[in-house]
Amino acid sequence: MNADIFTDQLPNSDCATQCQWFDGNKETDALIAIAAEFIAEELTVTWFRIRLVCHRVCDSEGKTTFSASLAYMETEQDDYHAWCGLDCLNAMSCITEVLKGKNWSEAVLFITHYKGVSFYWCGPVA
Numbered sequence: 001m002n003a004d005i006f007t008d009q010l011p012n013s014d015c016a017t018q019c020q021w022f023d024g025n026k027e028t029d030a031l032i033a034i035a036a037e038f039i040a041e042e043l044t045v046t047w048f049r050i051r052l053v054c055h056r057v058c059d060s061e062g063k064t065t066f067s068a069s070l071a072y073m074e075t076e077q078d079d080y081h082a083w084c085g086l087d088c089l090n091a092m093s094c095i096t097e098v099l100k101g102k103n104w105s106e107a108v109l110f111i112t113h114y115k116g117v118s119f120y121w122c123g124p125v126a
Contacts, residue, residue, distance in 0.1 A: 023126050070084065
């Protein structure tokens with residue numbers, strides 16, 4: 001994965017959250033590539049970058065809730081435009097499998113045309 005092209009996208013950490021680029025292995029990189037493929041194949045307009053943001057919330061009763069949002073940029077100078085992809089759940093399933101066993105609250109997958117895929121996740125500081 002190519003994190004260098006996305007350094008401006010990583011949020012500034014505050015005292016409650018710690019974010020890091022994902023440094024995976026062959027298996028997790030393959031799952032991230034599959035997630036990216038699910039999303040990229042579905043967007044039929046010309047695009048420069050796609051962003052999938054997944055959130056995970058665990059309540060005091062031990063219940064876990066997941067949510068996701070998709071957005072794309074038509075050009076490098078464009079703002080993100082929200083869209084709803086049918087394969088968003090399949091992509092999110094890949095992301096949750098990659099982060100299995102980690103205490104994460106947010107995960108972001110970037111797909112940039114002709115440049116690659118990058119992925120970071122954030123979790124509460126212990």
